[in-house]
Amino acid sequence: MNQTKETARSSPAHPRQVAAGNAVVLEAPRRTPVVADVDVLVVGGGPAGVAATLAAAQSGARTLCLERHGMLGGVWTAGLLNPLFDAFGKGWIVQALIDRLIAAQAWRKWNWTHTFDTEAMKLVLEEMFTEARAEWWYYTTCVDAIVEAGRIRGVVVESKSGREAVLAKVVIDCSGDGDLVARAGAGFDLGRQSDGLCQPMTLMFEVDGLGAFPEQQSSEVLYDHLQEAMARVGKVELPFGRAKNVPWIIHLPQAGSGAVQATHVYRVNALDSRALTQATVEARRQAHELVKVLRATPHLQDLRIRQTAAAIGVREARRIRGRYCLGSEDITAGRRFADGVTFGTFPVDVHEVNPDDKVRSSRISSTQPYEIPYRCLLPLGLEGVLVAGRCISGTHEAHASYRVTGTCMGMGQAAGLAAAMAAAENVGPDRIPGAVLKAELARRGVGLLDGKAPEAIVGDLYGEKLVWH
Ligand SMILES: Cc1cc2nc3c(=O)[nH]c(=O)nc-3n(C[C@H](O)[C@H](O)[C@H](O)COP(=O)(O)OP(=O)(O)OC[C@H]3O[C@@H](n4cnc5c(N)ncnc54)[C@H](O)[C@@H]3O)c2cc1C
Structure with missing residues (x-):
């Protein structure tokens, strides 16, 4: 299966596509020190x-x-x-x-x-x-x-x-x-082996303001809290269902801080820099949307994003x-x-x-x-x-x-x-x-x-x- 085509179909619309067709340039031989x-x-x-x-x-x-x-x-x-x-x-x-x-x-x-x-x-x-x-x-x-x-x-x-x-x-x-x-x-x-598809990508992000949020033992409890919160504060598009073993807020050594494993972007070819760009933009959007709703779940009212990762996490290439x-x-x-x-x-x-x-x-x-x-x-x-x-x-x-x-x-x-x-x-x-x-x-x-x-x-x-x- 051609992953580049699949990515183009399933990724969010990109503002402007710059396509150069099948054109090539010939590089001159060079002396490399x-x-x-x-x-x-x-x-x-x-x-x-x-x-x-x-x-x-x-x-x-x-x-x-x-x-x-x-x-x-x-x-x-x-x-x-x-x-x-x-x-x-x-x-x-x-x-x-x-x-x-x-x-x-x-x-x-x-x-x-x-x-x-x-x-x-x-x-x-x-x-x-x-x-x-x-x-x-x-x-x-x-x-x-x-x-x-x-x-x-x-x-x-x-x-x-x-x-x-x-x-x-x-x-x-x-x-x-x-x-x-x-x-x-x-x-x-x-x-x-069957179709060449790889595992989804995830842009990790770090948060502050965990307060009394307890160490998660499973993803389902937080997922259910998210659903309840969305009913109150408005729906966001979650990139996963209840059964997919996300989201996780993982406590970090610094008190009150955590790493969040939640965003998912599917069918992206890690060997295509344009697809990687689109995936990163989409995942960063998901992270910010998600935090808005997480703030309406128990213990997380002070949650804020400290930073999203510089590079999207590639599980598989x-x-x-x-x-x-x-x-x-x-x-x-x-x-x-x-x-x-x-x-x-x-x-x-x-x-x-x-x-x-x-x-x-x-x-x-x-x-x-x-x-x-x-x-x-x-x-x-x-x-x-x-x-x-x-x-x-x-x-x-x-x-x-x-x-x-x-x-x-x-x-x-x-x-x-x-x-x-x-x-x-x-x-x-x-x-x-x-x-x-x-x-x-x-x-x-x-x-x-x-x-x-x-x-x-x-x-x-x-x-x-x-x-x-
Ligand atoms: C979202 C996500 C969640 C995960 N969860 C966990 C987890 O909870 N715990 C866990 O232990 N593992 C987890 N993994 C798996 C793990 O992170 C990776 O499989 C692991 O980092 C692979 O290590 P690596 O050294 O092979 O590759 P990488 O960590 O990808 O390192 C490759 C390095 O090479 C550099 N590089 C790449 N190409 C070039 C080039 N051409 N020239 C120069 N430099 C280059 C990159 O910048 C990078 O620094 C997760 C992975 C992802 C994506």
Whole structure:
């Protein structure tokens, strides 16, 4: 299915469409200056990218991270996402970040998991990068891959400095969308198998004035209060029904503040910047409309928007085809692998792809703690490169479990160490045996599942059995 067409049909009317038909321009060949040559180059400074950068730098590699925004953290910071799911037990870089946030008083228990202060997160990540002697460049977008004989040698970037090239022994694509590896010509999948549709997008926003609003245990109670309030103060168009597991107001560490997970924009292609623009405008409209009604629900009369996110939250884009494709059967079976380099415990949580779907987010509750093999991080048919984060190799359903940020960090720290090992030995990352990498990760205190029963793992991590309703 052509997602661009679908988006155009289902999105709100745009004031003016500027169409250039099928016209093209031919660009002249140009000489692009090489401005850096490093051991490990990380594209994207989101949860996977920061873990990869820190792991590589702490392992002695000269490491550079490129980020298009003016902050590290990706969806955590530019996207104002909370809470941090599936971070416990991952060890090493993941635990170090949690410890720093605790020390900064920027960490709060929320339900069975934790939230963090998004502003503190930006600062803490920059401090950790500085201490690890990692280099990073903001406002720098990776626009192309430099490929020689099937091996990625570096990237082309665009920024205020112009068009430049960066070379590296190993590159890690942590762009979330798999931009670099796709530009290098690797295969990928987009959306669900039947029609290519992806999960909806959500623009997160932060609020003040929570007052005595209690920690939500479910979304239904607030949804019902919203319906009652709309009967009194006037209807707004909600982008979801009662059964869709929204809205959530998630308490943040700063007293009286919260992150709101509610807006939904459907059938948007994350690889189309015009569609992304329309989706962001629509979601921001939804956020402001929603708050008007929320103010008429119990405890929320003082609610006000502190800020909407700088970037809309993309749940799903490319999934790069790798040497192993993680499937939902691996997740329900709690499969372990000889080259398992991190693990996930989060359920398969697919936010339904169509606005009219009456069912709630489809969840596979019977998730067993499962490992992610190193092979999911190795793109097929391309050398010198790894992927980490939500763009690794897996199915639409499996992705809906492993995409949470704690697990993306787990992949990132594994990719960063593997890249540093490969760079030190002057070989491609595919030459690092998964079992050797696993042993090296364990030596650094990375949590793995070896020999533990699923109940023990979940109990260790959360202090109680995780139950999904
Ligand atoms: C609305 C929403 C709610 C979610 N809820 C939760 C939740 O409650 N808890 C949880 O743990 N997870 C949640 N997730 C999942 C999670 O946020 C993402 O799957 C996760 O952030 C993926 O991490 P990543 O590092 O792969 O990608 P991202 O966080 O997307 O980071 C990618 C980074 O790369 C940068 N980048 C992209 N392209 C380029 C380029 N070409 N050049 C340079 N830089 C580039 C981006 O700016 C960004 O900083 C949610 C996601 C969404 C969208």
